[in-house]
Amino acid sequence: MEQEITDILKQSQLSITDNRLKILKLFQNNDKALSHADIEKLSGKHFDRVTIYRTLQTFVDKGIIHTIPTADNSIMYALCKEACSEGHHHDDHVHFLCDKCGTTYCLDNVNIPAVNIPKGFSAHQTNVLVNGVCKNCK
Ligand SMILES: [Zn+2]
Ligand SMILES: [Zn+2]
Ligand SMILES: [Zn+2]
Structure with missing residues (x-):
């Protein structure tokens, strides 16, 4: 697990801090999307807001x-499982709330099904985002 996390950082050419x-580990340990506030809570006052944001x-x-x-305009974050790279995300899957x-x-x-947008627009x-009741709450 620890090895996997360091590998991800190395592959992205990030120095290992x-x-x-710790923040990457939170994503690996939680099989769901996390908000800034969730990370603050889970990290147990380890980091300040700016550090988390950066x-x-x-x-x-x-x-x-x-x-x-x-x-509600808050942003959630989730680990990329597809082959995403710097500046190129391919997370074209549906999210469920x-x-x-x-x-x-x-x-x-x-x-996500193909969406036909009118001429002159570029997506x-x-x-x-689909909302409903998850399998753990059924
Ligand atoms: Zn996702
Ligand atoms: Zn991605
Ligand atoms: Zn639920």
Whole structure:
């Protein structure tokens, strides 16, 4: 596990720092998307807000984690499982928000269907967020 995390950092040509290791580990240990506040809570006052923000931004830039927009404008972050690289994300899967427990999941095997947009528009990203009740709350 620890080895895997250092490998991810090495592959992304990031220096291995304590903060990066700890934050990345939180994503690996949680099979769900995390918000900035979740990370603050889970890390147990280890980091200040700025450190978390910077680290998350670096991970997004490097294609390690992707962002999930939510209805209340807070951003969730989740580990990339596809072959994402610096500046190139390929996380075209559907996200699921549970109305009961508030957990956001990556549905890695559910692809976003092709969306036909009108001529003259060019899409950069398509997000699909489905809400309902998750399997743990059923
Ligand atoms: Zn990605
Ligand atoms: Zn749930
Ligand atoms: Zn995702």
